[in-house]
Amino acid sequence: MIREKVKSAQVEAMKGGDKERLAAVRLILAKLKDRDIELRTTSSVPDDDTIVVEVLQKMAKQRRESIDMFKSGGRDELAAKEQAELVVIESFLPQQLSEDETKAAIDAIKAEVGASSVKDMGKVMAVLKERHGAVIDMSKASGLVKAALS
The missing domain is CATH 1.10.10.410 (Arc Repressor Mutant, subunit A)
Structure with missing residues (x-):
């Protein structure tokens, strides 16, 4: 279900000409494809939404860490790019508990x-x-x- 939302977001970004969102969505799809390839060798494959959420959470964590490092290094333009990707990634994650x-x-x-x-x-x-x-x-x-x- 989440995977379909990501794929439809890719089409919308293409049609809308939103290059930054399209790039972020393509990154998500590439990571999902990598994860699917990894899971081919395992005997028990978890639910598809579980896989997608794990991948998205890992990507979000990486972006947060990168943002902190870029800000501490004075690279605000790179931190802004990572922040934009983080917003796209978080838009596909389920609502987090308070x-x-x-x-x-x-x-x-x-x-x-x-x-x-x-x-x-x-x-x-x-x-x-x-x-x-x-x-x-x-x-x-x-x-x-x-x-x-x-």
């Missing part, structure tokens, strides 16, 4: 698995990723889980 919703999910999982210390962080993170991986930024969630278990 920080309060994330904390509530963490607390529920913490109670469910009986986590009481930082040693149990792996258990909580595994369940959190399994249930909410598509709608939570796991790097931010890691800090929230650590704080909740401390």
Whole structure:
């Protein structure tokens, strides 16, 4: 479903003459194609939307890191280019949970698995990723889980 949205966005960008959006959408499609090729050798292939969300989240994380590095290096024009790509990538991602919703999910999982210390962080993170991986930024969630278990 998300993959079809990306493909239709490519056609719209071509028809509309939006070269920057078209370039970003083509990057997404290329990464998806790479991921499809990687998965040919595995026996269990996850749901297509799961694959697409994983790829998009990885791309978004890379763009955020690049933006930080470019800004700290004084390369604002490159940071702006990465920011434009990030906006396009995030437009295809499902709506992310707010920080309060994330904390509530963490607390529920913490109670469910009986986590009481930082040693149990792996258990909580595994369940959190399994249930909410598509709608939570796991790097931010890691800090929230650590704080909740401390």
